[in-house]
Amino acid sequence: MTDEMSRPLMQDRGERGGSRHLEASASEPGAPLIGILGTGDLSRSLARRLVASGYQVVVGSRSPSRSVALFPEEAEVTSQIEAASQADLVFVAVFPEHHSTLVELKPALSGKTLVDVSNSLQINQSGPSNAQQLADLFPESYIVKGFNTISAWTLQMGPRDGSRQVFLCSDSQHAKSLVMHLCRRMGFIPVDMGALSSSLEIENLPLYLLPSWRIPIICTLSLFLFFYLYNFVRDILLPFIKEKKNDFYKMPIETINVTLPCVALVMLALVYVPGLLAAFLQLWWGTKYNRFPNWLDLWLSRRKQLGLCSFLCAALHAVYSLCLPLRKSARYKLLNAAYKQVLDKVENQWDEEQVWRMELYLSVGIMALGMLSLLAVTSLPSVANNLNWREFSFIQSTVGYCALAMATLHTLLFGWDRAFNPTQYQDCLPPTFVLVIILPIMVLLARLALFLPCMARQLRQIRRGWERNRHIRFCLPRSDLHNGLEDVSNV
Amino acid sequence: MTDEMSRPLMQDRGERGGSRHLEASASEPGAPLIGILGTGDLSRSLARRLVASGYQVVVGSRSPSRSVALFPEEAEVTSQIEAASQADLVFVAVFPEHHSTLVELKPALSGKTLVDVSNSLQINQSGPSNAQQLADLFPESYIVKGFNTISAWTLQMGPRDGSRQVFLCSDSQHAKSLVMHLCRRMGFIPVDMGALSSSLEIENLPLYLLPSWRIPIICTLSLFLFFYLYNFVRDILLPFIKEKKNDFYKMPIETINVTLPCVALVMLALVYVPGLLAAFLQLWWGTKYNRFPNWLDLWLSRRKQLGLCSFLCAALHAVYSLCLPLRKSARYKLLNAAYKQVLDKVENQWDEEQVWRMELYLSVGIMALGMLSLLAVTSLPSVANNLNWREFSFIQSTVGYCALAMATLHTLLFGWDRAFNPTQYQDCLPPTFVLVIILPIMVLLARLALFLPCMARQLRQIRRGWERNRHIRFCLPRSDLHNGLEDVSNV
């Protein structure tokens, strides 16, 4: 399921056939002749794309006879010195550690534009970037850094969604415009990142590994570890120590199944805390123009990841719960209970309160999961991009708070009256659900507080630009779009 | 999980770093100097995007010294009058209620292009739009309405999918072309909506809240209410009235669990009804060039939403069903049945027919759910866009009808022979499943009717342009692509 295997429309049919049947599509007069130094995957894909966009391409290889089979017919494969001489603009598609071997081409490349598409192996914090080193090697050429974030496959098959942006930088404005124009012809969107000093940034881009997920994942794992140990101590270890009760079989499923919902609920509450903190900060300051503290900005930007981690835990909790009747332990317990009921000659066992408790908390739990699924689906990039701001805000905010309320109610119903039963508090360890619902209930109460007319009205004013110390008042319409609407202000 | 938190590639790395390191990228000679009046989120994002696209930007603020920290280094922050004088094209990024405060800038803005990016708070049915009011305030400037549907985040991070389209309108063709060119440089797709009178339409666009979902959601809720009351009366209320049986515990889960599949099946049938009505109408008229009635057009355009509501109900039904053995009520019933079996000294209880009934209808139900999941996944925008017409039609039509057939079979197997058992019809209330399968069976029979050679051939002819009253016959190839293929006609 790697990138090479995404199925574009053209796979095995159009693109391969297309290059097979592509006849001499004479490029438009005036279009530059593009050279490519290097014969790896990226060179091949670049050649195909350039040819498909109507350019003439010449490829420079150290063994032209060997490489000619790899390239489309329209691209001419020749020696490196030939290619460098003929081309107007040259893609340097070689490993950065081999840039120095191109030094003999310096005269041929003098005055031309070189595009460095190389990637490094590690994140380079300091020290010159590959592009800057290339610029030192070829002082008479104009170096443009770009195309290194596009995979060979995307180049060959055509751009889609988020991989359309190509980040470029160069010291020469003219060279950069040339490459930007080429970029657009190929169907990508060039993003101008400035001078060549930005090349370090650009080279580091494809080396990051899900950076915005680190804090949410660490948070999830920490909460999981904490609650698992708490439940283990409370449900398995203490009974073992005090009553010699062997409940260790509960570790793989039951203990995990009471830990996952704790993590899910706390993470879900954590999604809505920063929004409320931001609102209360703005109310406290009386203005919206002060910058939030960095930690709050960071927290606000991680809400989606926190929410998706919460959804994953909730979904796993559902699956674990549905597995409970499958287990042998559940079967044995049921059979033993039947035996006991026969022994006690109880004909009709029925505890109405316990029955209602379970029916209610299961039903509410399923509703909460359904709402969380809606939130998760609308977080998918393609779905989110098809919603306008009001719709997205309605779902993530309104439906989100409903999901939080449902999940809290699910936990309260699950707890029922155990919170008030003193035997549950032995060893000073309260029942887990009591620990867990503190934060969500605070979040829901804070949100309700923001519905109070005085608070709501002042917040709305602040978000339309009012500042307490400026005493600027405006005539505001009654209804308002929810917090978070992109705002413009006249200051 | 709000829009501010979508993780673009550049978050915290490229974009912030990018603007930090972006050196004086002198814009191309001849490019207009862009001014922005206002200092809110949208202004900041606009400034970042314009700078990244290679433009020179000057921002007009009422407190320049306070605002300069908020903007990238390359954008010059100065007084409003300064910015208005220097800029060639000005984005008016202020709240619409503050447009009048800009009146002092009229001379400086005379003869220039102003882009109104404001949004209203409510849907404006009549009365002048913000853009028109701005045009009245600045009669000597050329007003272009646009960019109001793009959120601040999309502007800053770059366009993706559906949010790439920017709707523009203006009375001045020259001003509109200028802004369209700017739009494309920023990576968006401009859509020309005509003269400034279209600005009301454009301003209302981001204020709609899922308009195409209203009818399907109302339909789902109505069906749910109807079937829930029907099942409640039939399964709980009547037994309570007649036999004093207290089955109210069934309300949260069991009654919901027999209601959801009813809603799902009826909604799924409703997805395929309009297509069949359209086909029969075309057969009746003998031509495809008559317009369908408005209600049929509307119904045809809501099929995806109806199908997704059906899928949601089916998925919830699956989860509720899987929850049934978890409940205390199920446990008590099982234990009581074991007790009874011991009392009756029955060693081996086994009803082969009942066993087979359940195995079959569960298996068929899971298959139906699997096919519905396939339909739901291919409705996702990114997946749907990667399928060509023939593939999409195959899945939604062929697999869809199979899912409907499976779901109907699941219901018939669930009902087994209860439909023929007179005791099920007491109080003149037939079993719910009998009510539910009427529509799906009619739909399936109608679809089979369209397979009859005479009907199929005539429909194919009609869809290739034949008209009964024109007596135009063509030589048609045998096989044909399924109904719904984009058709072109020679009329």
Place this chain on the structure above:
Amino acid sequence: MTDEMSRPLMQDRGERGGSRHLEASASEPGAPLIGILGTGDLSRSLARRLVASGYQVVVGSRSPSRSVALFPEEAEVTSQIEAASQADLVFVAVFPEHHSTLVELKPALSGKTLVDVSNSLQINQSGPSNAQQLADLFPESYIVKGFNTISAWTLQMGPRDGSRQVFLCSDSQHAKSLVMHLCRRMGFIPVDMGALSSSLEIENLPLYLLPSWRIPIICTLSLFLFFYLYNFVRDILLPFIKEKKNDFYKMPIETINVTLPCVALVMLALVYVPGLLAAFLQLWWGTKYNRFPNWLDLWLSRRKQLGLCSFLCAALHAVYSLCLPLRKSARYKLLNAAYKQVLDKVENQWDEEQVWRMELYLSVGIMALGMLSLLAVTSLPSVANNLNWREFSFIQSTVGYCALAMATLHTLLFGWDRAFNPTQYQDCLPPTFVLVIILPIMVLLARLALFLPCMARQLRQIRRGWERNRHIRFCLPRSDLHNGLEDVSNV
């Protein structure tokens, strides 16, 4: 849920209203006047899109008075000869079988560009394409083939994702550039496919039906058939023949439920086999510049589809497993076991080993399913495109192998010690799980072998361009990105 129902932002509001309110947006001077011959869906959508992009449009119809109501106000509807004379560029939007009826327009169309947007009904392997036949009919016009892969809906509403690419070909470079420019103005990405001889290829494009899924689906169905028969013979038929045991009720659910995981596990292993074969081939050859055999290339390109089939089977297996306690057969078995336990007077039935076995293999199975879900979600086009290469490779490769390991462990725990129990091997049929885990274990061992320092280092060298027969050694940094990184080489 068909294509007509995708909800673009403009549905029922902008686009319909837009065309209603669009006033005379005089097209830019110098823009060609576009003609459209034909009045079907595609013509209407084309007209709307062209008008929205600022072009003047004239439509040629055989009954102008009848068709005028179908088109936007800005498009002029007139006779075919009028439209052909006025227009500079003409879209021939008629069925290919009616092209010959346009012959009377030859003089009017002489010297103009005609765009053939027709689609055929079947894949045309040989023989002239529609575009070539049109070129024969109109030797004095310049034929461009294009726009036939774009559905009417996409044309009307604007391009999104994968449907943005428009494949064009023509013998005239000038005509092709004209249409490519038009294409870009409409918001699409033109892809130059060469001369008119490519038109056969382009016309076949929208007629393929999921070609890259054929082999994976056939593979899945074959494996399913094989394992179902194996399990049926082993679990139902042989006991029936030998002990007259009637277990046929197991066919709809239990036998399917032991077949699905076999298929899922083998398919998942098949996803990783080609990557390992490729790595070992490169180690054997000592170079990466030899081309892989065709079957290996094909297998490598189907990995995503194989993985998604595996995920579907795994998910269905989970649902079938969760259904097991719902069945009447399970209920009867439980009640009979309770009766037996009462008869045997066993108060506390508990087999610690069996309990632990089930807890463990259920828990590990859920974890494997969770990881597979992650793989499936990141295969969605929009999600995959938002990940860079390193992230995508990490998830598909690292998380993928973990999922395979988890699934193998799940199967081993399920098997427990049955593999060593001779009674399981009667009739020379080993337990199914023994058959199934052979391939996954080989895959995991091979992957571990590639971690050995000598193998890993040599493979890394080869992938950075080293060749055994060239004796070229480079100084390589220690860490390396995982296999599959786009590589560039200096050869």
